[in-house]
Amino acid sequence: MIIYRELDEIQDLKGCVVSVGNFDGVHRGHARLLDVLCQTAQKLGVPSLVVTFHPHPAFLLSPDRAPPPLTWLDRKLTLLSHAGVDRTLVYPTNQQLLEMSPEQFFQEILVTRLKARAIVEGADFRFGKDRAGDISLLKLMCSRQGIDCHVVPPVLFNEEPVSSSRIRQCLLDGKLRDATAMLGRPFRTVGRVVRGAGRGSHLGFPTANLNDVPTLLPREGIYAGIVPLQGRLYPAAISLGGNPTFEECQRKFEVYILDFTGNLYGHLLEVEFIEYLREIRRYESVDALIAQMNDDVSQVRTIFERYVAQAKSDHAA
Template identity: 45%
Template sequence: MPIIRDLEYFPEAARHGAVAIGNFDGVHRGHLEIVRRLIERAREVNGPAIVFTFDPHPVRLLRPEQCPPPLTWTERKAQLLAEHGVNKVVAYPTDEQLLRLSAQEFFDSIVCNLLQARAIVEGPNFYFGHNREGNVELLSQLASRAGLTLDVVPPVEIDGGLVSSSRIRELIADGKVANARGLLSAPYRIRGMVTHGAGRGAKLGFPTANLEAIDTLLPGVGVYAGRAWLNTTSYPAAIHIGPNPTFGEAALKVEIHLLDFHDVLYGQPLEVEFVDQIRNTCTFESEASLVAQLEQDVHRTREITSRELGSETS
């Protein structure tokens, strides 16, 4: 789904519908409840289901030192939202002019004039306008005056806690990608560019793609089973995040071994999703013991990714 970024030539097809405004970072199960209600309201008003988000996150401009790494990049966010029925995604190019708008000005210029919305759907912790002065109570008043309906969707609770981007971020940083998957709408995914490494993996019989320029949160140090996506084709992948202490290297690296792949990847973009953590990183006494462990890692990766694929198709 094409992302709408040019607000000067805003398409009519993205107006007169139901809108949800927010960051939707990670597109988690709480977000999906908002999307479900959004689609219902869009049908009732006979218009599109629109998600209005921001690129970059406003906090990146206001308090960059407090802005955590995102869970999703904008294109991935739009892809996930489209898979769950959203018709249009607007990625507002966040700037100082937007951040100066009062709550009333934001509502008038964005909701009424730009989107010409007929319905609004939000979560209970929605804030808008300069210094976050607007909340759902004020939004309810503004919507009522403008003749718009407002739905406030309650948060989703799973395993005794609220589903939130911050909770998911903590799980991923701890390497608990399988736990995070239970809160997300899809397995956690990162992207980057494949660069040249030391070539040591190929010599051991396990060539790896070294991933750099990653613009989202990196899972904690460890070895993971997952999938690597090259364009629209996916391959089972054993993923190592961390240093290589066996060879005296302290620098953190992201290395992906694509199973059953024998082509050259240098200079290509690669997306990698995480299914489960296999083990922690450790130091090996010899190359032979390392190779033996890598063989086990590949075997576990096949098992885990085959099981995951089976659960998706069942």
């Protein structure tokens, strides 16, 4: 996939099929839209092109209320590429963009610069200053320009449309299975490994402590997860929260990677959340905590083996 970081980098387009959006999470609803995008582009013999914004416009308009993202930018671009998108423009969000009227954005960006032959969007698409443009206005503008406009119906989960905001709320509420179902894959985040107190090593469970996490994190608790590392997948026990047994209230993100030995300090570590195990609680003794952690690790290994076997079965089918 060709990635543009500025609009001026696009010089060779003689036409494209375009979809504009934040694509946060690149979830099942996005997947259906991207499928229509790529199929339409193939029929017209032009590239498919996604326009996504970085940072999310909400971070400029109301940073205190901006929702934490489900995916960091590099992960989003990887998922768009896996979906078959030919090109992506990462449009730098700035005040000039936010001041564009719907008519300006359509004419100056989509028609003049991108030479859109067709546009693919969802029914709830909004664009232009103050989100004044909606799908009805887009269809009218496309009709006047002779541009095809494809409106993709939403994907439903539990009889409601799949959306980034629903997935975000499910993660915050601890409904990991629902979030996974709507994403179409396990929730994944990333963080930089930093030095912690070293207590995990003394207990027999050396953990990677993660900071600088660019995404939302799920509800506090203990999770079974997977860490892709050095070309293979490792089962992982994940702790999100404090450590009340040692009177520590500060929320931490710790990952115990089973069957791995090595120095990860300073490295970026990606982590997938597979299953919620339990809440974090205080234990009366260190021995009781260790016994619980041994049980957690046993569960993690079982869940990991089941997950890998299911993935192999799905791939074979």
